[in-house]
Amino acid sequence: MGELVHRILEVITGMGYWGILIGLAIEVIPSEIVLAYAGYLAYQGQINMVEAVIFGTIGCLLQQIVLYAIGIYGGRPFVDKYGKYLHIKPKHIDLTEGWFKKYGAGVVFTSRFIPVVRQAISIPAGIARMNLAKFLIYTGLASVPWAVLFITLGKKLGENWESIDEKAGPYTQPILWTALGLTVLYILYKLLFRKKSPADKAAVEAEGTVAGQLKSIGSGYRVLHGRAVRSKSASREFDHLVIGPNGVFHIEEKDWEGKVTFTSNGAERGKEGLKEDPTAQLYRHEFVLKELLRDNKLEADVTGLLCFTHPDCTLAGRSPAFAAVKPDGLVHAIQSHKAKRTLSPGEVDRVAGLLEESGSQGR
Numbered sequence: 001m002g003e004l005v006h007r008i009l010e011v012i013t014g015m016g017y018w019g020i021l022i023g024l025a026i027e028v029i030p031s032e033i034v035l036a037y038a039g040y041l042a043y044q045g046q047i048n049m050v051e052a053v054i055f056g057t058i059g060c061l062l063q064q065i066v067l068y069a070i071g072i073y074g075g076r077p078f079v080d081k082y083g084k085y086l087h088i089k090p091k092h093i094d095l096t097e098g099w100f101k102k103y104g105a106g107v108v109f110t111s112r113f114i115p116v117v118r119q120a121i122s123i124p125a126g127i128a129r130m131n132l133a134k135f136l137i138y139t140g141l142a143s144v145p146w147a148v149l150f151i152t153l154g155k156k157l158g159e160n161w162e163s164i165d166e167k168a169g170p171y172t173q174p175i176l177w178t179a180l181g182l183t184v185l186y187i188l189y190k191l192l193f194r195k196k197s198p199a200d201k202a203a204v205e206a207e208g209t210v211a212g213q214l215k216s217i218g219s220g221y222r223v224l225h226g227r228a229v230r231s232k233s234a235s236r237e238f239d240h241l242v243i244g245p246n247g248v249f250h251i252e253e254k255d256w257e258g259k260v261t262f263t264s265n266g267a268e269r270g271k272e273g274l275k276e277d278p279t280a281q282l283y284r285h286e287f288v289l290k291e292l293l294r295d296n297k298l299e300a301d302v303t304g305l306l307c308f309t310h311p312d313c314t315l316a317g318r319s320p321a322f323a324a325v326k327p328d329g330l331v332h333a334i335q336s337h338k339a340k341r342t343l344s345p346g347e348v349d350r351v352a353g354l355l356e357e358s359g360s361q362g363r
Helices: 003-014 017-026 031-044 049-073 075-086 090-103 107-113 122-127 132-193 198-207 210-214 278-295 327-335 345-357
Strands: 222-230 235-244 247-254 259-263 266-269 274-276 302-308 314-316 323-325
Touching: 017 031, 017 049, 031 049, 031 132, 049 075, 049 122, 049 132, 075 090, 075 122, 075 327, 090 122, 107 132, 122 132, 210 235, 210 327, 222 278, 222 345, 235 278, 235 327, 235 345, 247 278, 278 302, 278 345, 302 327, 323 327
Parallel strands: 247 302, 259 314, 302 323
Antiparallel strands: 222 235, 235 247, 259 266
């Protein structure tokens, strides 16, 4: 192991049990190494085995609470910008967010034993504002065996604790396969045996609508539906407005059936050749928003989105001026937008308040 890792470990463990807790909470070094080194210290008699497990479990739990808080307060934009420093990639969030949305809170427990996923799952849990008590119970129950395993192995290996990666394989692989098996069984249970209540059916139907999708966008965003907005020179009706840390998004719904082919002037739909230019309308919407923000000395990215909601609609090509998505890609399109200037929570509230006050509730 590198000299730098040794030095960090010495600093962490020099603080005793609290050092183990802090080292796991911030995870500058992978948790497996910190826990194994704690086991080595127990082998030397410097620390108590039981207390090492307790503090190790709390440290693992604290780290997941931090990621859960990132999901609540930072959401997807924070991960896209800073996730690389947490060793979490956007594709990991895409995967775990899909699992969480489809199969519920149970995956928070089963995924704790799957590499990478066990870290990433806490962020979608925060974005979805999963019940904190339930989150802590599931995470704690999964953290205990993880801490016990690596501390025990570290103590058993003694002076050879540095070979933890090699020696842990025969123990961690069965756990990994068991976790994957439990995850598959849990998913099958949710798919096959969950009763479809009227509320469930309504929720499924809502997933195909813009309003339904925007319910999962996260607490860092403000959402307005059917809003008339007035600037000093014009007034426009907006299907949906979303205000968040990465700007203002105006969304135009199109319930078009069949194939939609984009042209240089807009979009052509269906076999009948019916033409409409939604880009012109979006440009007019963008002008009103930018004028209103400028006159009130507020700066924010203004982004237009075309959302095609008909289940039989297919998109060919790309819009010449604005992003075009289906409902299931809307939230990701908004959250992944890279703004030139990030808005603080206070600025988000100011912009949302301005848009509410400048017009009236429309449709």
